[in-house]
Amino acid sequence: MQQMRIIITAISNIFLCFSLTVIAQPSEGKRIALAFGDGPVPGVTELLLKQLDTLQIDATFFLVGQEMERFPKQTRAIINAGHQLGNHGYSHVSLANLPLSSAKAEIKKTCKLLQHHGYRERPTILPPFGNISKELGNLLAEQKFQVAQWDLEPRRHVDMSKPEAIADYIVQNAKDGSVVMLHPMHEHGAEVVTALPLISVQLKEQGFHFVRLAQIIDADSNESL
């Protein structure tokens, strides 16, 4: 049983997002996190949540602000299902190509939307396309925001129209602390949903358990102290 404790921190920052931070306790066994970028999108969101619930998988969703505004029902469904949420910008533009003030506004607006929908944890940031300027990266670090990192991204290596290929790639390359990045809200949603049971069964056989991204990031931070 994993234990999490919530501590209240008095963090003052220009984004004025949240005052709660979740600290994860180290857990037994091999950990792996599933992270979903983009959306929410009606249809795929419901299928994905149902599949994750059936498989008892805790996951992490990086949502786009303007999509949260379009689809509040799906946004709340993800939050109510207890998954971790992250900030994937407001309009899904490359933050590295924006003036710093505009890039900050993209992050801040999406933070406020997460808060508006009742999400109380401090969001990890996933910059669209993985692009971020050094300036913004430094600023986010100063403000104690974590920027998402991952080591497994099947779409760069396999034919995403084949659920077995998605599952095989993840199962064969997974290691303790791996973070898998998937984009079912953008493309190949049905295939990713179909791949999940294949991934879950095989990884559990290998002694993995699924955790939220924060549990891997926080454990790594503790190790480096």
Ligand SMILES: [Zn+2]
């Ligand atoms: Zn994206």
